[in-house]
Amino acid sequence: MKNYKNIILTMAILGVLACKNDPKPEEPTVTQTQDLKKPMKQKEVVYQVFTRLFGNTNSKNKPWGTLEENGVGKFNDFTNQALQEIKDLGVTHIWYTGVPHHDVITDYTQYGISNDDPDVVKGRAGSPYAVKDYYNVNPDLAVDVNNRLQEFEALIERTHNAGMKVLIDIVPNHVARNYQSLTNPEGISDFGANDDTSVTYHVNNNFYYNPGEAFKVPQWRDGYLPLGGENHPLADGKFDENPAKWTGNGSRLSQPDMNDWYETVKINYGISPDGQKDFDDLPDGFDNEDYKAHFKLWQDKIVPDSWIKFKDIALYWIDKGVDGFRYDMAEMVPVEFWSYMNSAVKMKNPEAFLLAEVYQPQLYREYIKKGKMDYLYDKVQLYDTIKNVMQGHGKTDNIPPIQDDLKDIEHHMLHFLENHDEQRIASPEFAGDAKKGMPAMVVSATISTSPTLIYFGQELGEPGAEDAGFGKPSRTSIFDYIGVPTYQRWVNNKTFDGGKSTVHELELRDFYKRLLNFTINSEALMGDYFSLHQFNRENTDNYNDKVMSFVRWTDNEQLIIISNFDPENRYRFNLKLPKALVEKMQLLDGSFECVDMLYKDVRSTLNIEDGNGEMTINLKPLESLIFKINN
Missing domain, CATH: 2.60.40.1180 (Golgi alpha-mannosidase II)
Incomplete structure (x- = not known):
């Protein structure tokens, strides 16, 4: 999905180049905390952890290695001690990435789970953003696959007992090509189960179709082959999908390009191919109403079927004890849907933490005010600008104008220096030295009332140097079975004491611990x-x-x-x-x-x-x- 995100980011960046390249003289004005959402009494710190990598102590790291060869972490690796160490780092929320059951190239047929086709799976461990079953969890993460959901519920309880809240991903824009839930609650049907596939579009179809055309696997090039070219009975250049569905990034081709999100299919939210909205707009001025008013507004309105399906999914996980969500590529879904779903979530849990990817600054206020998002990524303004400074070819002069531009919504703009999509600070492709992230982290974590996000291993200087297979160096792969060396040294055979960490890694972690704990305790x-x-x-x-x-x-x-x-x-x-x-x-x-x-x-x-x-x-x-x- 990275390539399509880059297209969106390129367009978004054009809107902020002026403040990055030609800052206006700054007036000595005071910015008051905005009042869209009353700030909490303390800063919030989100620790994003890629769940299957956290407790993996296997250091073989063979490119395209299998689960048996390279190992995989489990829910149970998050022991009470591990969670306490994370809490003591200064963390208030854990975002467990990769929890919903997504496509994987591991055989779980003995548990009634169908095999997934390498021709429409990225990597061997699969993309966490190609969800196959929203009502269960990734079987890789369970010690007992039959009890995988119960193991995650136990992790939710342990996390709460450690004093932290739980976030998971919801990916509303697309699902895996072979979506099939084995554990739907009573009365819940699968995405596409009731679609009229004879038409391209119907308001209550969950997908868009190309009637009369069968799906074709992308043409591979540049040396890429599924599973690195390994012989596999399902890696035959074919995938049965007739009629073909539109691809997750919006490609309408029955044979998407290999750089499209070919492993996913786009969800239809009631927008016709010509852009017509077959649902009600929000009334004028309704962006200033609270979530209760938004919830009430939708009660007597008919909404597309996909809206109901995703609302039910979110409420299902809220009922399980999940405290909030990170919404993938939220800007590709109409803001009216977010008003509908987020208001329903808030009615269940008014304190739910709702974080979204939105990369176009001109949409920020709409998705916060109308869409009832709590937080959005501050990516194309603060992150990109501060990355340039860290790399030595940007000026700190460009940072204050960003805060001035966002002063009315600054509390809603989550700050980060790393996440699963971005390069590791210590990688040569970014800064080449984790210490260069220290001043940036202080500025990022203290310049506003917004939450701070750190990515597991960031506090240890992880460089993301492994050639994992589908995933390449500079980012820690989210597609492969792989170990994270700096983190494995800190995990130290699951004692979680840093016993094998280097002096420099421990010094860096101490810096993060001091800083983050200060931020969550500073009035x-x-x-x-x-x-x-x-x-x-x-x-x-x-x-x-x-x-x-x-x-x-x-x-x-x-x-x-x-x-x-x-x-x-x-x-x-x-x-x-x-x-x-x-x-x-x-x-x-x-x-x-x-x-x-x-x-x-x-x-x-x-x-x-x-x-x-x-x-x-x-x-x-x-x-x-x-x-x-x-x-």
Whole structure:
């Protein structure tokens, strides 16, 4: 799915290049926390873990290796001790990626599960975004396949007992080509089971069809072959689907390209091929109504069958104890559906955590306000900009305008430096050194009230260097049976104590632990924000575009945060606080001791004279300081 995402991202980036390449002079204004969703009393930290890789201690890592050759992790590997270690890292939510039953090239026919065809499966372990059965879980993850759902329910309970909430994926835009649920609740039919396949489109069909045309497997090229060319009885260049369905990324071809999401089929949400919506629009001004009003609105309306199916799926998992969802490629599904489903979820659990992939900034407010999303990826603005800075060819000058542009929805923009789609920071293709992520992580985690996401292994500097088969280096493969070396050293034969980790890995993890725990306990990080950057660029000697600074505060806690993105140079300067900020923070003339909150071994003095503030800063390469003003 990566190639199609890149197309969407390219279009989205065009809309934000101005703020990235030609920042306007920044005015010293204060950003108040927005009120679309009242911020919680603490920051939220999401730990994304690829479930089948977490507890895998097998280090063979043979390209295209089988489950037996390369191993696989299980739900039961998340022991009480493992979960406590994750919690102690400063985590509030775990996103267990790859839980719903998706296509895999492992034979489970003895359990009544049909085999999956390598011609329409990516990798050997399969894509977690080609879901085959939404009412059960990946059999790879169970010790006892017959009890796989019960094993996941036990993991939900253990996670809750450890003090964290549980997120899983829902992929509303598409399902596996061979979707077949074995465990539908009573009265629930499979996707497509009642479709009229003689027509391209009907409002209540779950899929789009090419009547009279059979599906054809993509033509492979560039040396690619399913399973790396291994002999397999089902890898015969054929897959029985007649009539052909449209592919998940929207391709209407009966023979999709190999770069299409050929392993999936697109869900029909009641939008005809010519773009007509066969459902009601939201009333004008309804974006300002709460989820209860949205829920009430849909009660007397007829909606397409696919809407009902996905709502039932979400509520099924909420009833199992899941606390929220990460929605894949939400922008490819109409916002009216999200109003319908998310309001139903919130009626069941008002505190549900609803996170979505939306890559087009012009759609952000629509999906938050109308679609009732809690959080969206801040990908094409903050992530892409800060990645350029980390790589040494971007300026910190481009960061403050992003916060200004998003100030009305900043709480809803989830921040991250890694996830399963993105390159590992330590990979040569990204930054080549995990330490270059340290100042970026401080800025990302403290610049707004938004949640922070980290990807398992990020805290240990995992470089994603394995050639896994379908998955290639720079990203940890989500398609293959593979081990994650830095994580395996920390897991240490399931003692989860870092006993085999290197000194550098443990030092990095300690940094993340200090930072994340500080963020979830800081009142100021849920308060006001004021950028010091442009003011100091214009008025402070030796302050340059490798440095970033801002203030976060409430009445009870005031923080001055400074980061140095330069991996080679130390910077010493007198940081200045403008009079407008000093007045806003209600600081009087005098001297105030400031103590760094990360390691508490650095101090400075903030001097305020005639309403202007100044303090001496001495920054080592890649160092960040989070000064608390002792007032």
